[in-house]
Amino acid sequence: MxxxxxxxxxxxxxxxxxxxxxxxxxxxxxxxxxxxxxxxxxxxxxxxxxxxxxxxxxxxxxxxxxxxxxxxxxxxxxxxxxxxxxxxxxxxxxxxxxxxxxxxxxxxxxxxxxxxxxxxxxxxxxxxxxxxxxxxxxxxxxxxxxxxxxxxxxxxxxxxxxxxxxxxxxxxxxxxxxxxxxxxxxxxxxxxxxxxxxxxxxxxxxxxxxxxxxxxxxxxxxxxxxxxxxxxxxxxxxxxxxxxxxxxxxxxxxxEIVEQQVVTGIAYSKDEAQISIRRVADKPGVAAAVFVPLAAANINVDMIVQNVSSDGKETDITFTVPAVDYERAVSVLESNLEGIGYQAIEGAKDVCKVSVIGIGMRSHAGVAADAFQALASKGINIRAITTSEIKISVLIDAAYTELAVRTLHSVYGLDKA
CATH class of the missing domain: 3.40.1160.10 (Acetylglutamate kinase-like)
Incomplete structure (x- = not known):
């Protein structure tokens, strides 16, 4: 019983x-x-x-x-x-x-x-x-x-x-x-x-x-x-x-799982927005100046990409927030302009996060490369990437969501019975 x-x-x-x-x-x-x-x-x-x-x-x-x-x-x-x-x-x-x-x-x-x-x-x-x-x-x-x-x-x-x-x-x-x-x-x-x-x-x-x-x-x-x-x-x-x-x-x-697949599933979320802060001085504390005020406003930040200029003096910081928090996040950053010191803010809400998930990724090489190659073959541009031991997430234009999901589902053999 x-x-x-x-x-x-x-x-x-x-x-x-x-x-x-x-x-x-x-x-x-x-x-x-x-x-x-x-x-x-x-x-x-x-x-x-x-x-x-x-x-x-x-x-x-x-x-x-x-x-x-x-x-x-x-x-x-x-x-x-x-x-x-x-x-x-x-x-x-x-x-x-x-x-x-x-x-x-x-x-x-x-x-x-x-x-x-x-x-x-x-x-x-x-x-x-x-x-x-x-x-x-x-x-x-x-x-x-x-x-x-x-x-x-x-x-x-x-x-x-x-x-x-x-x-x-x-x-x-x-x-x-x-x-x-x-x-x-x-x-x-x-x-x-x-x-x-x-x-x-x-x-x-x-x-x-x-x-x-x-x-x-x-x-x-x-x-x-x-x-x-x-x-x-x-x-x-x-x-x-x-x-x-x-x-x-x-x-x-x-x-309990005897036969572990390399990739278990493909998830996607359209509830994402991208924010880019342009030409910020590349110095200690700049990341804290950006993300501490957002955290204080209870805004969750997910994907983060930083690109430093060739002379090492300036950097661009790109990250994602929930779409419902986009306007509020921009407002927080604008009110902290003096502390951050950026030259411009750019944003987009027509984006989607697509993720490849599987515990088998821990012990298999080339999973990320397969995803990037498959998306490239369909002409899908990747805006940002984050990874963990068991997942790869890419940020793409929302218009390509279904094509990306179908492509990745197929490339990892998840279509097969």
């Missing part, structure tokens, strides 16, 4: 029919003899509606009251699912975050989990009762409800799985696993049976929308085996792998 945490997102619990479908998935695992805890999101669209209510009431509002309002979406879902399970003959009880308790820090609206005491939930599960837990929320040190920010339900599920010492955390979503790239761009994209924590973290941070970055970070730190599967398959007759395992993608330790 395994202890499982099952997480269902907003589209999976969008209405009562889908909640009944979720209940059937939960009942299947209970009937198989497993101890089950379920983490649920708000019904699709409800969080946006609640956020709009808060803004409509007052544009500048108390973050504690904001949390009290938006946390209600998950509370409704957890209660409805518990009622539905009870009607199916499954002993179930709903839990709000503060009842577990899930203790967070004081940052209302974007809180981080500090600790979870799973003792009471484990006791109930061992007595055969399903725990239906409202995701996205906890209790802050001030005794008020706190919320974890967007994507917080995934984070809740992984953290709860760690606290309950669950064998696995199953993330049910509207796709049946993690693919080598976006199937909408590359129809030949393949579902991956297994992905390492490190690869999934890179994929999530570089544009893959399957899992939230915070949840993957937590899974990696606590070694929580996480399984991505579809909530829309038939609960009574779920698809299985040839070996009998559930159909989906397991995110796990690298050691």
């Amino acid at each position: 395994a202890r499982l945490v099952m997480k269902f997102g907003g589209t999976s619990v969008a209405d009562l029919d889908r909640i009944r479908n979720v209940a059937a998935h939960v009942k299947r695992e209970v009937d198989a003899g497993h101890q089950v805890a379920v983490v649920v999101s708000a019904m699709s669209g409800k969080t946006n509606e609640l956020v709009a209510f808060c803004r409509g009431a007052a544009l500048l509002h108390d973050a504690r009251e904001y949390d009290a309002v938006v946390a209600s979406g998950e509370q409704v879902t957890s209660g409805l699912l518990a009622i539905t399970l009870q009607a199916m003959g499954v002993d179930a009880r709903s839990w709000q975050g503060w009842q577990v308790p899930i203790v967070t820090d004081q940052a209302h609206g974007a809180a981080r989990i500090a600790s979870i005491d799973g003792t009471r939930v484990i006791q109930q599960m061992e007595e055969g009762r399903v725990a239906v837990i409202a995701g996205f929320q906890g209790i802050a040190p001030d005794g008020r409800i706190s919320t974890l920010g967007r994507g917080g339900s995934d984070t809740s599920a992984v953290a709860i799985a760690a606290a309950l010492k669950a064998e696995r955390c199953d993330i049910y979503t509207d796709v049946d696993g993690v693919y080598t790239t976006d199937p909408r761009v590359v129809p030949k994209a393949r579902r991956l049976d297994k992905v390492s924590f490190e690869e999934m973290l890179e994929m999530a941070s570089l544009g893959s929308k399957v899992l939230q970055v915070r949840s993957v970070e937590l899974a990696m730190v606590h070694r929580v085996r996480t399984f991505v599967r579809s909530s829309f398959e038939d609960p009574a007759n779920p698809k299985t792998m040839p070996n009998g395992d559930p159909f989906g993608t397991l995110i796990c330790d690298e050691d």
Whole structure:
């Protein structure tokens, strides 16, 4: 008998029919003899509606009251699912975050989990009762409800799985696993049976929308085996792998992956903007003068390229920021002109970051060269490059995004069955 945490997102619990479908998935695992805890999101669209209510009431509002309002979406879902399970003959009880308790820090609206005491939930599960837990929320040190920010339900599920010492955390979503790239761009994209924590973290941070970055970070730190599967398959007759395992993608330790591909997947993100600072004096402290004010404004900087002039007196610094922060970043730099001493600022928002990801890159040479050669053969110019042990990212013109993704997907043999 395994202890499982099952997480269902907003589209999976969008209405009562889908909640009944979720209940059937939960009942299947209970009937198989497993101890089950379920983490649920708000019904699709409800969080946006609640956020709009808060803004409509007052544009500048108390973050504690904001949390009290938006946390209600998950509370409704957890209660409805518990009622539905009870009607199916499954002993179930709903839990709000503060009842577990899930203790967070004081940052209302974007809180981080500090600790979870799973003792009471484990006791109930061992007595055969399903725990239906409202995701996205906890209790802050001030005794008020706190919320974890967007994507917080995934984070809740992984953290709860760690606290309950669950064998696995199953993330049910509207796709049946993690693919080598976006199937909408590359129809030949393949579902991956297994992905390492490190690869999934890179994929999530570089544009893959399957899992939230915070949840993957937590899974990696606590070694929580996480399984991505579809909530829309038939609960009574779920698809299985040839070996009998559930159909989906397991995110796990690298050691569990027997055959490691050199490249696992291609990710892309169009939410990028490029900023270039021209003719800055090449002297100690100039980089700090540029990036410290940006950090103080909570603007994340990603790709950085520096080109020094032939006489060594001036340099150009190019970097990327999230597209939503572009105007704010330019404003910060303009207000720090005297401290930086640049001659001009240039920028572009019509850019895209395309990334090649794979743990096999650690032990294989020539992966980067293959990418650069393939892109050059298609006439795609590279604006900037960053690398790590298991990824290569290039910044290109947004117009070439799909061509670049298809080209790289093919050059590394990811099209092959």
